[in-house]
Every structure is written in C-alpha cells, then in structure tokens.
Amino acid sequence: MIKARVTVTLKNGVLDPQGKAIEGALGTLGFAGVSGVRQGKVFDLEVEGEDKAKAEADIKAMCERLLANTVIENYSIAVN
Amino acid sequence: MKSAVVLAPGLNRDRDMITALAQVSGQAPQTLWQTETTLPDGLDLIVIPGGFSFGDYLRCGAIAARMPVMRAVADAAERGVMVMGVCNGFQILVEAGLLPGALMRNTSLKFVSREVKLEVANANTAFTRRFEPNQVIRCPVAHHDGNYFADGETLARLEGEGQVAFRYAEGTNPNGSMNDIAGIVNDKGNVLGLMPHPENLIEAAHGGEDGRAIFESALAKVA
Numbered sequence: 001m002i003k004a005r006v007t008v009t010l011k012n013g014v015l016d017p018q019g020k021a022i023e024g025a026l027g028t029l030g031f032a033g034v035s036g037v038r039q040g041k042v043f044d045l046e047v048e049g050e051d052k053a054k055a056e057a058d059i060k061a062m063c064e065r066l067l068a069n070t071v072i073e074n075y076s077i078a079v080n
Numbered sequence: 081m082k083s084a085v086v087l088a089p090g091l092n093r094d095r096d097m098i099t100a101l102a103q104v105s106g107q108a109p110q111t112l113w114q115t116e117t118t119l120p121d122g123l124d125l126i127v128i129p130g131g132f133s134f135g136d137y138l139r140c141g142a143i144a145a146r147m148p149v150m151r152a153v154a155d156a157a158e159r160g161v162m163v164m165g166v167c168n169g170f171q172i173l174v175e176a177g178l179l180p181g182a183l184m185r186n187t188s189l190k191f192v193s194r195e196v197k198l199e200v201a202n203a204n205t206a207f208t209r210r211f212e213p214n215q216v217i218r219c220p221v222a223h224h225d226g227n228y229f230a231d232g233e234t235l236a237r238l239e240g241e242g243q244v245a246f247r248y249a250e251g252t253n254p255n256g257s258m259n260d261i262a263g264i265v266n267d268k269g270n271v272l273g274l275m276p277h278p279e280n281l282i283e284a285a286h287g288g289e290d291g292r293a294i295f296e297s298a299l300a301k302v303a
Contacts, residue, residue: 014184014229015184015187015227015229015256017184017185017186017187017188017189017227017256018185018189021189065146066138066142066146067138069139069142069175069182071174071180071181071182071229071230071231072182072184072229
C-alpha cells in the first residue's frame with residue numbers, strides 16, 4: 001500500500017475571495033501583518049501496490065482529470 | 081424539434097426546465113438519466129438544468145461533469161447538437177471542458193438570489209437570435225459560484241470572437257465575474273452556458289416573459 005498526499009492550490013492571479021475573508025478574520029483576531037492568504041485543498045490517498053513511480057503517474061492522471069481544475073488550480077503530489 | 085433534459089442527483093431545476101421547453105416547443109422534452117451512455121436519436125437540443133449536482137462536492141459541477149451521460153453529451157456537441165447549461169449546468173459544462181474558463185465563488189462570498197439585468201452581448205448566436213442586439217432583459221439568478229474566470233488569452237478570444245452571449249447590465253453583476261460575463265458560447269456556437277435562469281421568466285404567471293426568447297431561439301431550427 002502506498003500513501004500519498006495531493007495538495008491543490010489556486011494559481012497565481014486567480015482571485016480567492018475565501019482567502020481574502022480568512023485574511024480579514026485573522027486581522028480581526030489581532031494577528032497583524034498577515035498577507036497573501038490563499039485557501040487550498042489536501043487529499044490523502046491510499047493506492048494498492050508497491051510501485052511508487054506507477055502510483056505517482058496514476059495520481060498525476062487523477063489530478064489532471066478530477067482532483068484539480070487546471071484552469072484555475074495547480075497541484076503537487078507527495079508519495080510516501 | 082426534439083429536446084432532452086439531463087437528470088442527476090442534486091439537480092433540482094429540471095422540472096422548471098422541462099416546463100419551459102414544453103411550453104415553448106409544444107412538445108415535452110425527453111429526460112436523460114446520468115448513467116445513460118447513449119442518447120435517443122435525432123436530438124436537437126440537450127439542456128443541463130440548475131441545482132447542486134452531487135452536493136457540489138469537490139468543486140461545483142466537477143463530479144457531474146464526469147458522469148457517464150456527459151461523454152454522450154460531449155459527443156453530441158461535437159456533432160453539432162445544441163447544448164445549453166443553466167447555473168449548475170453551466171458549471172458542469174466548464175468542468176467538462178465543453179466551455180472555456182471556470183466559475184469561482186462569488187466575490188461577496190454570499191449566495192445571491194435576486195433579479196438582475198442582462199444585456200444580449202451577441203444576438204447572432206443560435207441561442208440569442210430572437211433578441212435585438214444589445215437588448216436588456218430581466219432575469220433571475222440564484223447561485224453561490226457564478227464568478228466567471230478565464231485567463232487573459234481566453235478572455236480576449238471570447239470577446240474577440242463574439243462568444244460572450246450575455247453580460248450583467250446596469251451595475252447588476254451579482255458575483256464579480258470578469259467583464260460582467262453572464263453567459264458564453266463555445267467557438268462553434270452550439271454550446272451555451274449561463275448562470276441566470278431564463279426558464280423562470282417565460283410566462284405571465286412568472287411576472288414576465290423576458291427569458292422566453294432564449295428557448296424560442298434555440299428551438300427555432302425545427303419549431
């Protein structure tokens with residue numbers, strides 16, 4: 001069994017109203033000097049087999065076809 | 081004229097859409113369940129209605145865009161069959177890659193349910209030919225993620241090729257969408273996606289008929 005983590009983040013230049021709202025709330029809580037807050041997603045996956053290279057290639061295909069919307073999002077894959 | 085409405089778990093504007101299509105065309109549309117892999121012969125128009133398909137999990141429209149029937153819808157669109165997606169249907173079409181760009185969370189972060197003004201930005205499309213150029217109509221919207229986004233190159237192409245079909249007018253942009261975009265067509269002009277709900281303004285009992293011309297345009301070929 002191979003465990004992997006996929007991190008999906010918004011591309012630079014894509015407006016993130018939720019990140020802006022979170023940034024505003026952090027300011028309200030008194031955390032001064034915080035900027036550039038961007039909200040993303042994390043997926044943890046368990047993939048059958050022992051071939052890490054194959055698992056990574058499969059997960060890349062999953063990212064391209066479903067987990068990320070590559071019009072607006074980037075993704076990174078970490079295989080353990 | 082043969083039309084069909086796509087049905088999937090969480091899509092909830094299908095009854096309104098079926099009623100609108102039946103009223104305007106005089107013929108009840110067929111329905112296509114999400115697991116179907118082939119379409120009835122001779123369809124002229126396929127409509128994906130609004131709602132919250134599959135709970136809007138992952139991203140709005142993302143799961144529905146991968147349902148089996150969408151492969152058949154994409155094939156039909158490729159053959160020139162007209163396809164229209166309204167609200168969640170628009171989100172499904174962009175997630176499926178049948179229309180460019182993406183629909184992001186409204187800049188207000190709020191769900192908006194209100195009436196807006198729409199300008200017919202291109203009255204030469206198959207979906208807008210019954211409107212006057214630059215005609216402004218009333219139309220209801222109800223969505224949380226209608227903020228249209230496209231990269232600069234795509235946006236320039238949409239504007240340059242007349243693919244922007246509808247724009248929010250008179251300062252009524254409810255979601256922060258780029259260039260006030262409310263609806264776009266694909267490069268071939270046979271696929272339309274729009275956030276507003278024209279199916280909810282087609283008869284006097286709705287308080288107006290402003291949305292009717294979209295259906296009259298789309299159904300005109302064989303009506």
